[in-house]
Amino acid sequence: MGPSKREEKEQSIILISDDEAESTLGNSVLLVDPLEKSALEEEKSEEVVDEECELMVTFCKQAKVMPHARYDCTIHPFERMECDTCSPLGKNADICNQCYCYICDKLASECQNWTTPSLCHCNAHNKSKFWKDQRDFALAGVLVMFNLDLTDIDADLRHGGSLLIKFIQELSVEYNKYLVGERMPPTQHECFCLPKLPPGQCNICRSRNMEIVYKSWQNLGHTDSLKLAVPCLLQSLNVVPWDHVLLTTVLKGQNVTGQRTQKGRKVFLWETLPVIEARVEKLVDKKNYKEVVRYLRAVKCNDTKGLRDLRDKIPFYLCKTGDFLDAAHSLLFPVNSLACCTACRITPFQFEVYLKMFRTGSVPTGKDMLEPGPWITVGSPLKDGVLVKQALKLLYNNVSLYRNPKCWSSLIMILGSSNFLEKSGHLHPLSLKEPPLDFQKGVLAASGGLLEELKSKINVSLPPAILSPHLHHEACLILAVQAVQQMLFCDLPYLTSFLEIALAFGNNFWALRLLLDHLSYEEHVLHGTVNLILRDLNRQKATMLKLWQNLGPQYVGEFLCLFLTCRHKKMQSIGLFTLNIITENLHMCPWAKHLCNFFHNAGLRHLPLGTAAHHEVSKFINIFEKL
Known part of the structure; x- marks a missing residue:
């Protein structure tokens, strides 16, 4: 006997997929309504076969709703959002008797967090990364965050994980009550401070025990209620106010340790990293750099690396105050004995900026030393002797800086510049006159022992030869030349370039010649250095x-003469290679013809340069003589 018309209207076909990824709609249940016109009605046959998918329908009956996730329910509409947990969206809280919770994996009617504010499992669905993570967390348990091996998780650990989840959920609920302004009953909390005090006797914990009527605060208006709520919230988080006695004494410089004795026990200025970052940012915005330094030196934090990164900026903040000597010392000496110094972590570019600040007494106007912008003078620069001593100690404390040619070129360039700095940050190079040979020999003789002391000792006194009142610039440059020579003798294999070091001498060719002459004492060092320069030029x-x-024919002529007149033929090859570059690119060197006059005036054409050098110089001069 066939079904009645009413039964025919209620008939439907249920297709259930066990793989959500294969479903085009992302649903676990698909209902086919027989009322819609289909091949079954048109053919009116008892059996219909779909040849493409090999589906044969032989019998239809009234659909029975199977268990399904809430978002798949066909009775109640569902609204999707990525991670809304405050309250049910639309009619998401409505359920049928077969709706399951996507997070708890049980009937929605049994889910304790179906509509709980700040949890709201009714909004969960499988198209959200947030809700998928919540589901994975609920299934795997909170113990996954501890990276435990599954074989190590016993019944006691699982029980502890359940208690932790319960605590997290209760905390979320209480926080949501705070956000909506619901009254919270007073509670007595156990004191966890050190030393542990009885309930009600700890000032820090007392703030946690305060009864706060949030609805009354709401009646005051948003501004007034925040003025009351924020201090109480900060106190509950152990964030001391700006007028706290310990913090104010630290900022004023009256307390350099960040600790004090209160009622027979020591109290420390101990704050979390986000709080420290916020305080530093506010002080820097107000340009209170002295207070920033005092605070960072005194405050303590569990995040040692984060605090160390903030303390690495102390030397820059000291430069902003004009205290360049203290800044130089801060680079080399850590805040406490357990940490390493900031010099171990500065980059080659930071090294150059610090030397520029020390040399000129100027600083960039931005909040960070690497920000582009104008420079201003804020104090007196370091004396030349102190500058070169501190710079070399920085290099000796950081191997990556020591083996970086940019750092050595920065040192030589800074020592060969005046202490006047343009607002753009550009230095003015000096053309130092070559000092007497006796003076050079005296400085070189004193340099060997001084450099060894700088590597091993903290306090090093400069010898009288380097402290010469009339030739202090030249003495410091000679000391740097000796340091570069030692570096080449020991670490040449690690060096990636040398041309920029040679160019850093500027017009002080006498100092560069002094360096090249000393390299000839070690054949392998000489060959290695020349090969580096030739590779750089190429x-x-x-x-x-x-x-x-930009530099002009005078500089190029001096540069060529320096190498072409070297007594070592290997060094002459640098001059010949340079001359070939100019000859092959005369269309880019309109100043090249002036080199002929320079060569004639220097008598270079008639010097006994050797066959190759003499031939190339004569060839170059003949090119312009024929024009």
């Missing part, structure tokens, strides 16, 4: 042509 031809265009 790789940077276009850059060098632009540089020579």
Whole structure:
């Protein structure tokens, strides 16, 4: 006997997929309504076969609703959001008797957090990464955060994990009550401070025990209620106010340790890293750099690396106050004996900026030393002797800086510049006159022992030869030359370039010649250095042509004469290679013809340069004589 018309209207077909990924709609249940016109009605046959998918329908009956996730319910509509947990969206809280909770994996009617504010499992669905993570967390348990092996998780650990989840959920609920302004009953909390005090006797814990009527605060208006709520919230989080006696004495410089004795026990200025970062940012915005330094030196934190990163900026903040000597010492000496010094972590670019600040007494106006912008003078620069001593100690304390040619070129460039700095941050190079040979020998003789002391001792006194009142610039440059020579003798294999070091001498060719002459004492060092320069010249031809265009024929002539007149033929090859670059690119060197006059005036054409050098110089001069 066939079904009645009413039964026919209520008939439907249920297709259940066990793989959500294969479903085009992302649903676990798909209902096919027989009232819609289909091939079954049109053919009116008892059996219909779909040849494409090999589906044969032989019998239809009234659909029975199977268990399904709430978002798949066909009776109640569902609204999807990525991570809304405050309250039920739309009619998401409505359920049928077969709706399951996506998070708890049980009937929605049995879910204790179905509509709980700040949890709201009724909004969960499988298209949200947030809710998928929540589901995974609920299934795997809170113990996954401890990276425990599954074989190590026993019944006691699982019980502890359940208690932890319960605590997290209760905390979320209480926090949501605070957000909506619900009254919270007073509670007595156990004191966890050190030393542990009885309930009600600890000032820190007393703030946690305060009864706060949030609804009454709401009646005051948003502004007034915040003025009351925020201090109480900060107290509950152990965030001391700005007028706290310990904090104020630290900021004023009256307490350099960050600790004091209160009622027979020691109290420390101990704050979390986000609080420290916020205080530093506010003080820096107000340009209270002295207070920033005092605070960072005194405050303590569990996040040692985060606090160390903040303390690494102390030398820069000291420069902003004009105290460059203290800044130089802060780079080399850690805040406490357990940490390493800031010098171990500075970059080559930071090294150059610090030397520029020490040399000129100027600082960039921005809040960070690497920000582009104008520079201003804030104090007196370091004396030349102190500058070169501190710079070399920085290099000796950081191997990556010591083996970086940019750092050595920065040192030589800074020592060969005046202490006047343009607002743009550009230095003015000095053309130092070559000092007497006796003076050079005296400084070189004293340099060997001084450099060894700088590597091993904290307090080092400069010898009288370097403290010369009339030739202090030249003495410091000679000391740097000796330091570069030692570096080449020991660490040449680690060096990636040398041309920039040679160019850093500027017009002080006498100092560069002094360095090259000393390299000839070690054959392998000489060959290694020359090979580095030749490789640099070959790789940077276009850059060098632009540089020579700016420096002019006088500089290029001096540069060529320096290498072409070296007594070592290997060193002469640098001059010959440079001359070939110019000859091959005469269209880019309009100043090249002036080199002929320079060569004639220097008598270079008639010097006994050797066959190769003499031939190339004569060839170059003949090119312009024929024009």
